[in-house]
Amino acid sequence: MRKVPRHNRRREPKIAEMDRQGWKSLLRVTAVFVVSCGIAVALPYLGYLYYVSLESSGKFSPKHVSIRGNVRVSDAEILKASGLMEESVNLVEVNRLNLRAGIETLPWVKEARVAISLPDAVEIEVVERQPLGVVNDRRLVIVDDKGEFIKIWMPNDGLMTPVLSTEQPLDGRPEVIKTAFGLVEIVEQMGYPHRVEEVHYDDATGYTIFTTTSEVRLGYDRFEERIERLMVVDALLSSRDIVAAYILLDAENDLDRVIIKPYPKSLSPKEEVAEPELPGSDSMGEPSAMP
Numbered sequence: 595m596r597k598v599p600r601h602n603r604r605r606e607p608k609i610a611e612m613d614r615q616g617w618k619s620l621l622r623v624t625a626v627f628v629v630s631c632g633i634a635v636a637l638p639y640l641g642y643l644y645y646v647s648l649e650s651s652g653k654f655s656p657k658h659v660s661i662r663g664n665v666r667v668s669d670a671e672i673l674k675a676s677g678l679m680e681e682s683v684n685l686v687e688v689n690r691l692n693l694r695a696g697i698e699t700l701p702w703v704k705e706a707r708v709a710i711s712l713p714d715a716v717e718i719e720v721v722e723r724q725p726l727g728v729v730n731d732r733r734l735v736i737v738d739d740k741g742e743f744i745k746i747w748m749p750n751d752g753l754m755t756p757v758l759s760t761e762q763p764l765d766g767r768p769e770v771i772k773t774a775f776g777l778v779e780i781v782e783q784m785g786y787p788h789r790v791e792e793v794h795y796d797d798a799t800g801y802t803i804f805t806t807t808s809e810v811r812l813g814y815d816r817f818e819e820r821i822e823r824l825m826v827v828d829a830l831l832s833s834r835d836i837v838a839a840y841i842l843l844d845a846e847n848d849l850d851r852v853i854i855k856p857y858p859k860s861l862s863p864k865e866e867v868a869e870p871e872l873p874g875s876d877s878m879g880e881p882s883a884m885p
Contacts (some may be wrong), residue, residue, distance in 0.1 A: 654685045657714040664720050667702045672718060675700050676708075685710055693718075701745035704738075727775050730759045741768025756803075760795045770795055777801055777817050784821050787828065800844060807837055813844035820849060827852055 656678050661669045673679050675696045690708045697706035697720065705721040723738040734747035736754070743765070747753070758764075758774045774793045781790055781803065788805035795801055800814040812820045820843045831838055831854070842853035 654713050656683055656685055656716050659716045659718065661718045661720070664703075664722065666722055667700050667720070671700060672697055672703075672720065676718070678716065685712060685714065685716070725754060726771070727778075728754050728757045729764055729771060730757050731762065731764050737768075737771055741771035756790045756792050758793045758795065762795075762797055764795075774801060777803065777812070780817050781821055784818070784825065786821060786825055809840040811840070811842045811844040813846065816849065820844075823849055823852065827854065831856070 659673065659678060661672055664672060676693045677683065677696055678693070688710065690710060693708045693716075694706045697703055697708075697718065702722050703720050704723045707719045709717040711717070723744055725744065726737050726739045726741065728747050729735050729737050734757075736744045736747050736751065738744050745751075756775075756778055758771060760770075764770055774795055778790050778793060786805075788807050790803050790805055792804040793801060794804065799811065801817075802809060802811045804810075810824060812824075824841065824843055827838075827841060827843075836856045839855045839857050841855075843849070845851040
């Protein structure tokens with residue numbers, strides 16, 4: 595029988611021991627790997643289950659909504675347009691841009707800003723469009739300070755005077771609208787004593803204002819000069835106790851040329867006049883020209 599060298603007999607136990615340790619290390623690594631994989635798979639699933647439980651509990655539903663900046667549009671209208679009133683709203687999944695876009699569909703809203711603070715708070719700030727007046731061109735519409743359409747006028751909007759009336763559609767003609775209401779502002783700033791109730795625009799004759807007493811035709815331009823002349827004419831008429839049915843100040847090149855048609859003293863400015871007697875005119879009641 596072959597004898598194993600003594601030095602080999604000493605090495606065999608050491609090799610066996612090393613093999614056992616290697617297997618143990620491999621088992622430990624494998625166990626760690628398996629546990630890590632389990633945790634990696636379980637954590638997202640547990641997180642998902644936790645999220646579902648929170649969602650079903652209404653944790654992320656909008657409970658605290660603050661709205662500011664609105665005057666003409668109500669909180670209820672803003673909430674409805676935003677979609678926050680829906681029962682299924684979850685603020686984790688809500689897109690702020692969609693919220694803002696919904697609010698900006700409201701006619702009076704120029705711009706909306708939305709901030710979401712989890713779990714349940716929403717802040718909304720709106721910038722409203724500023725109304726310039728009401729335009730009547732086959733329908734009553736409200737326009738903003740840029741002369742652009744806001745909405746169809748409704749009785750609950752309150753009738754904002756003066757009203758701009760016209761025979762021609764003004765869609766896409768914001769400059770005409772801004773000029774008309776700018777004319778009213780000039781009249782008021784210069785201290786003309788009669789309130790303007792309506793401005794009429796016509797492509798053929800220009801701008802005409804209707805005050806509480808008279809119709810005053812002012813043409814297309816040089817409004818400040820024409821209003822200055824109008825105030826001189828009005829003072830002269832008042833000194834003579836005359837109320838003008840209409841005053842024409844629309845001469846293109848001669849601002850000193852003024853044509854006046856007065857009401858008879860027996861009638862009010864609101865009554866229709868036929869062939870009145872005019873101071874300084876013939877008996878046929880033709881309009882008189884003032885220097």
